Amino acid sequence: MRRARHIAILTGAGISAESGVPTFRDAQTGLWAKYRPEDLATPEAFRQDPKRVWEWYAWRRELVSQAAPNPGHYALAQLEGCVPRVTLITQNVDSLHQRAGSSNVIELHGNISRVICSAERRVVEQWQETGDAPPLCPDCGAPLRPDVVWFGEILPLQALEAAVQAAHSCDVFFSIGTSSLVEPAASLPLEALQHGATLAEINPLPTPLSKHARFVLRGPAGQALPELLRSVWVIGRSPEPNRQ
Numbered sequence: 001m002r003r004a005r006h007i008a009i010l011t012g013a014g015i016s017a018e019s020g021v022p023t024f025r026d027a028q029t030g031l032w033a034k035y036r037p038e039d040l041a042t043p044e045a046f047r048q049d050p051k052r053v054w055e056w057y058a059w060r061r062e063l064v065s066q067a068a069p070n071p072g073h074y075a076l077a078q079l080e081g082c083v084p085r086v087t088l089i090t091q092n093v094d095s096l097h098q099r100a101g102s103s104n105v106i107e108l109h110g111n112i113s114r115v116i117c118s119a120e121r122r123v124v125e126q127w128q129e130t131g132d133a134p135p136l137c138p139d140c141g142a143p144l145r146p147d148v149v150w151f152g153e154i155l156p157l158q159a160l161e162a163a164v165q166a167a168h169s170c171d172v173f174f175s176i177g178t179s180s181l182v183e184p185a186a187s188l189p190l191e192a193l194q195h196g197a198t199l200a201e202i203n204p205l206p207t208p209l210s211k212h213a214r215f216v217l218r219g220p221a222g223q224a225l226p227e228l229l230r231s232v233w234v235i236g237r238s239p240e241p242n243r244q
């Protein structure tokens with residue numbers, strides 16, 4: 001890490017778990033233990049029951065807006081001051097990396113705080129509240145939806161291309177707080193490995209990626225990341241920048 005010119009990081013729901021944002025697949029607490037993804041996170045679900053889908057995302061949007069970044073998010077933001085180039089790729093839609101101060105964030109699955117027109121796909125910032133859910137697009141009258149990627153939908157092309165490019169060009173790739181089960185994000189660490197990067201994983205539990213990683217830190221990201229930065233750069237609270 002001290003010698004790295006470019007560190008790429010892929011995060012998943014686990015990095016926000018210590019901020020009180022539920023993950024998807026953790027056995028007791030994950031959202032998919034309580035809800036069926038096919039009822040809530042697919043285009044078909046939205047067509048069949050737009051109100052249910054809109055209200056579920058409105059509940060999650062509220063939950064995320066009450067959450068604050070945790071020491072794991074802050075450590076990743078701090079990393080930008082330690083390494084010449086850091087690319088942070090996230091599957092999360094909660095903006096907690098940006099709120100912690102990370103500047104170069106690639107959002108693979110969209111952002112829950114944005115709303116788009118389900119027909120025209122453009123971001124809509126203001127609409128008439130009629131009490132109905134979902135509200136309708138002020139221009140074309142189609143239902144509005146959250147700007148997130150649902151199962152069966154393609155990822156934003158520019159974001160995916162930037163993520164692949166980072167995986168191909170980094171010296172060190174971290175996979176943090178993700179079950180490594182959802183494609184295409186799950187392939188990014190393997191792409192990095194094939195292009196010569198050193199692969200590290202931070203997760204309290206084993207994942208399908210663990211056997212490929214050269215380093216595995218088994219623990220919560222909110223503890224492991226600040227400790228890692230402290231030990232690599234022998235620092236107190238703020239790492240010494242090595243930009244030159």
Ligand code: OAD
Pocket residue numbers: 011012013014015017018023024025026030037041091092109149150151176177178179180181182202203204205207219220221222
């Ligand atoms: P998952 O819920 O599948 O996985 C969360 C991972 O975080 C698990 O491997 C946990 O062991 C780990 N974890 C839990 N607490 C942690 C902590 N404190 N520190 C570090 N790791 C921790 O979430 P994702 O992998 O992000 O997509 O899921 C990928 C995608 O599937 C999501 O973006 C979402 C979901 O369905 C869509 O909605 C399209």
